[in-house]
Amino acid sequence: NAGVTQTPKFRVLKTGQSMTLLCAQDMNHEYMYWYRQDPGMGLRLIHYSVGEGTTAKGEVPDGYNVSRLKKQNFLLGLESAAPSQTSVYFCASSYDNARSSYEQYFGPGTRLTVT
Amino acid sequence: AQSVTQLDSQVPVFEEAPVELRCNYSSSVSVYLFWYVQYPNQGLQLLLKYLSGSTLVESINGFEAEFNKSQTSFHLRKPSVHISDTAEYFCAVSDRDRGSQGNLIFGKGTKLSVKP
Numbered sequence: 188n189a190g191v192t193q194t195p196k197f198r199v200l201k202t203g204q205s206m207t208l209l210c211a212q213d214m215n216h217e218y219m220y221w222y223r224q225d226p227g228m229g230l231r232l233i234h235y236s237v238g239e240g241t242t243a244k245g246e247v248p249d250g251y252n253v254s255r256l257k258k259q260n261f262l263l264g265l266e267s268a269a270p271s272q273t274s275v276y277f278c279a280s281s282y283d284n285a286r287s288s289y290e291q292y293f294g295p296g297t298r299l300t301v302t
Numbered sequence: 303a304q305s306v307t308q309l310d311s312q313v314p315v316f317e318e319a320p321v322e323l324r325c326n327y328s329s330s331v332s333v334y335l336f337w338y339v340q341y342p343n344q345g346l347q348l349l350l351k352y353l354s355g356s357t358l359v360e361s362i363n364g365f366e367a368e369f370n371k372s373q374t375s376f377h378l379r380k381p382s383v384h385i386s387d388t389a390e391y392f393c394a395v396s397d398r399d400r401g402s403q404g405n406l407i408f409g410k411g412t413k414l415s416v417k418p
Contacts, residue, residue: 191345220405227311228410229392229408230346230392230408232406235405245405277345277346279346289336289353289406290351291348291406293338293345294345296344296345
């Protein structure tokens, strides 16, 4: 099993450009999450999904959109990138609570720089 | 609302010395508690968790944490650290009663640096 994979690993964008980050998991997990990690801030939840076709906002959703068209994929979109979105983005997935005991499995991260 | 406070942003320690990484949380409801570890340039991995039962939980690599409800703490300890324990450690909390989606609230992290 590859676990949770993220594409791309690195990206540099100019202000105003758009891009999509792809997260894929091969563990048949129901739940998927997008976090951003900034120095001294820990991880903050952007959006999450509890199943195919469903998404919900997390703590810092502004400027981002997500889609979960397939159970194994969770896409994070930036429509008009801003320097404040420079960060490391982590995707995570888990079974539903009864099966996972809340353990989330993390991808390796995508380092995004917006100039 | 829940919050997690990790009291030390950096902890330098010599190899084979004991270490304690402190974590306090605030919540108006019952919680689950977690420690995650992030090695350089990697994603996070679950180190240990408290869900119920014994308040002392252990990991496979010698770390332990104790849930203290009265002090709302979940400090992480290891009696003798190795160079390979150098990493950033995150404490996290989840609302037990929301029947929730398992959303985690993370602390800001503690960087453990083990020196030879």
